[in-house]
Amino acid sequence: MSAAGLPWVQARDLAAAWPASEPVELPLRDAVGAVLVDDAVAPRAVPHYDSSAMDGWAVSGPPPWRITEEDVLVPGQAHAVVTGSALPMGAAAVVPIERGAVIDGLLDAHPPQPHAHVRRAGEEAPQGAVLAAAGTRLSPALVAVLAIAGLDTVLAHRRPRVAFVLTGDEVVTTGLPAAGRVRDAFDPLLPLAAVGVGAEALPPVRVGDDPRAIREAIASVAEADVVVTVGGTGRSGVDRLREALGDAEPVFDGVAMRPGHPALLVRLPDGRALLGLPGNPLAAVSVLVSFLPPLVDAATGANRLEEVAAPVAVELPGWDGGVSLVPCRWSEEGLEPATGTRPNMLRGLAASDVLAVVPQGGVPAGVDAQVLPLPW
Numbered sequence: 001m002s003a004a005g006l007p008w009v010q011a012r013d014l015a016a017a018w019p020a021s022e023p024v025e026l027p028l029r030d031a032v033g034a035v036l037v038d039d040a041v042a043p044r045a046v047p048h049y050d051s052s053a054m055d056g057w058a059v060s061g062p063p064p065w066r067i068t069e070e071d072v073l074v075p076g077q078a079h080a081v082v083t084g085s086a087l088p089m090g091a092a093a094v095v096p097i098e099r100g101a102v103i104d105g106l107l108d109a110h111p112p113q114p115h116a117h118v119r120r121a122g123e124e125a126p127q128g129a130v131l132a133a134a135g136t137r138l139s140p141a142l143v144a145v146l147a148i149a150g151l152d153t154v155l156a157h158r159r160p161r162v163a164f165v166l167t168g169d170e171v172v173t174t175g176l177p178a179a180g181r182v183r184d185a186f187d188p189l190l191p192l193a194a195v196g197v198g199a200e201a202l203p204p205v206r207v208g209d210d211p212r213a214i215r216e217a218i219a220s221v222a223e224a225d226v227v228v229t230v231g232g233t234g235r236s237g238v239d240r241l242r243e244a245l246g247d248a249e250p251v252f253d254g255v256a257m258r259p260g261h262p263a264l265l266v267r268l269p270d271g272r273a274l275l276g277l278p279g280n281p282l283a284a285v286s287v288l289v290s291f292l293p294p295l296v297d298a299a300t301g302a303n304r305l306e307e308v309a310a311p312v313a314v315e316l317p318g319w320d321g322g323v324s325l326v327p328c329r330w331s332e333e334g335l336e337p338a339t340g341t342r343p344n345m346l347r348g349l350a351a352s353d354v355l356a357v358v359p360q361g362g363v364p365a366g367v368d369a370q371v372l373p374l375p376w
């Protein structure tokens with residue numbers, strides 16, 4: 001195995017330097033994961049009217065209260081309300097249904113505190129408040145905030161669409177494969193991992209080890225912002241990815257990382273990014289988790305490479321050739337490396353929470369290692 005390749009950190013920086021997509025006006029329904037170009041501002045107070053927080057009666061003045069259907073209350077009057085009802089003018093508080101009794105049209109209850117069970121207009125946000133600042137990635141909860149405030153669209157960099165092109169004549173999708181054949185490991189793992197890092201995943205496309213078919217498959221996913229291929233990154237006669245890529249501009253071809261050293265990133269002639277994952281499943285995930293998050297962040301103009309670190313429970317030895325990505329699980333003692341982590345294996349990954357990034361010198365027990373969270 002060759003140890004040559006671009007240092008892992010530099011390869012991440014190149015992915016993170018990808019140009020951002022053009023901002024678009026997005027309906028809120030499509031805005032989760034998008035990054036705001038402008039501040040999202042409350043067009044009016046939230047909530048925009050005084051309302052009841054309980055089913056019961058809006059009341060004015062001290063008890064007892066005569067029940068009325070008038071929209072304007074004077075002291076001594078009560079009006080039936082449900083949760084969310086606009087309060088009648090003149091109402092000072094709400095008496096919950098379980099705290100009052102009506103006899104002969106007269107409501108009696110303990111006198112409520114002023115504003116008891118009343119939601120005041122503007123109590124969540126005044127008009128003009130910044131609900132989400134420019135540069136914020138919209139979570140589902142933030143989109144709900146914008147919807148409640150009455151917004152319909154936002155100007156944002158939408159989350160990039162990622163297409164997967166899975167190569168390999170030997171890959172089968174059902175049943176027990178014969179010797180020399182292998183069951184597909186990547187659908188739905190890779191699409192869900194892409195969603196987990198903030199992208200939108202298109203259904204995977206499958207092709208054999210044929211350069212023309214690979215080229216056509218890449219062209220067929222024109223709606224994707226990032227194309228991720230799997231397999232064919234090697235140098236054998238059946239590894240045809242580079243041939244399929246033709247004149248695409250290499251950004252990096254080979255990274256000093258283990259597993260995953262054949263990783264490649266190219267700029268397609270139309271400017272889109274193509275990330276090539278090696279076929280070995282653990283290597284493929286290691287490359288995806290290393291380079292898709294910075295590509296997604298860059299596409300949305302976010303450009304943040306968050307570094308998370310945690311102590312390791314036992315020494316993690318280094319590798320002379322570059323960075324090792326080691327599947328680990330959290331324990332009370334720190335990160336514990338999994339077993340079953342050869343590049344073609346998956347059980348160690350399935351038992352892990354993160355990939356620890358181990359530099360050439362290794363990480364002694366008790367010392368922090370950078371970690372990449374597994375995106376599921």
Ligand SMILES: Nc1nc2c(c(=O)[nH]1)N[C@H]1C(S)=C(S)[C@@H](COP(=O)(O)OP(=O)(O)OC[C@H]3O[C@@H](n4cnc5c(N)ncnc54)[C@H](O)[C@@H]3O)O[C@H]1N2
Nearest residue numbers: 001002168182183184185231232233234239278279280283
């Ligand atoms: N002479 C050398 N041989 C290899 C080297 C090397 O440096 N010199 N590197 C090894 C490493 S490391 C890797 S990783 C692989 C890279 O392989 P490719 O990207 O060319 O991928 P394939 O040859 O197509 O497949 C490799 C392996 O992965 C399995 N595979 C492919 N697709 C799937 C799938 N959808 N689900 C499950 N498994 C899949 C495939 O059957 C092979 O077993 O090269 C090494 N060799």
Ligand code: MOO
Nearest residue numbers: 259260261283343
């Ligand atoms: O580098 Mo390979 O990608 O170990 O399996």
